[in-house]
């Protein structure tokens with residue numbers, strides 16, 4: 258496999274830090290540029306991050322002394338140093354949209370963790386096991402942008418990375434009609450640690466700005482289809498969500514209630530989960546979990562702390578599947594929000610695009 262030079266835009270943040278650890282020894286991708294705001298530009302990565310380092314492993318030594326570039330004013334230089342960039346920045350939506358388009362127009366593909374472009378109709382929002390075919394819209398996007406190589410591809414919100422993978426494999430045979438979801442989300446999802454978010458200790462906060470809308474709407478784009486030069490969202494399943502912030506460092510749990518068109522048996526659901534795989538497994542992408550969906554039969558599993566790191570934090574853990582009195586079934590599921598839900602999902606998407614020749 259060919260190797261590629263990559264940049265991390267927003268390298269000093271929570272997701273950016275996660276990218277550095279995932280890319281430290283990546284077989285296909287080598288980090289050659291790190292960028293953040295003008296506050297960090299000109300400092301070494303080590304100096305710029307300082308006490309904000311939130312990963313459980315040490316800062317990659319190869320990156321610690323790299324000089325941070327300015328994500329906005331050094332675009333041309335960064336684009337000349339890399340084959341593509343990962344982007345995870347905390348800026349206003351309009352600013353992120355403009356920033357990502359500038360990189361794409363410099364013929365530098367952008368793999369984004371930001372929400373700004375998730376609803377741009379010719380920007381694919383991909384979970385590689387589910388809707389890998391959506392990357393074909395990139396040709397239409399390149400036409401709109403007037404680029405040969407440059408494009409933007411995004412990953413979806415972290416909140417849905419457990420329940421969408423759990424529900425999707427059941428849809429073709431049984432028709433998922435309605436899903437009610439309550440999420441219990443980790444503080445790293447807000448770019449925080451217990452040191453920087455002391456008010457979460459011994460507490461639950463029943464509001465995460467914008468999260469419920471993302472949790473209800475984004476699945477429909479993933480379920481959507483390419484029609485002409487855009488991706489048209491599906492009209493079903495109907496999702497309703499409540500998203501809570503809980504005192505957990507990493508890992509988003511979801512409690513799910515689901516109604517089907519044709520109610521399956523419990524055994525049929527378990528069999529569909531056990532046998533589900535997609536392009537990530539078929540192409541044997543380096544970051545793909547061997548088994549995407551793991552079902553636990555113990556009543557007290559999955560637990561955030563015990564299962565979030567399963568298969569490098571890239572697998573989804575499911576448990577407690579049982580019939581419900583108002584819906585057909587209920588269950589709980591879990592995924593790691595900064596691995597599968599953010600940087601890991603971004604790396605997996607980039608691997609899919611690399612394997613399909615989109616960075617050549």
Ligand SMILES: NC(=O)c1ccc[n+]([C@@H]2O[C@H](COP(=O)([O-])OP(=O)(O)OC[C@H]3O[C@@H](n4cnc5c(N)ncnc54)[C@H](OP(=O)(O)O)[C@@H]3O)[C@@H](O)[C@H]2O)c1
Pocket residue numbers: 266267268269270271272273292293294295296297298328329345346347348370371372414415445446447448449594595598599
């Ligand atoms: N955390 C998660 O689990 C998660 C999951 C999915 C998606 N996301 C998304 O990923 C993005 C980053 O999230 P995060 O949690 O990593 O945020 P974060 O920890 O607050 O980090 C934000 C990053 O953005 C940079 N930045 C801020 N203003 C900038 C500017 N004007 N120009 C260039 N860079 C700028 C910061 O650089 P400085 O250090 O120089 O300020 C830092 O590198 C957000 O869009 C978020 O919604 C996060």
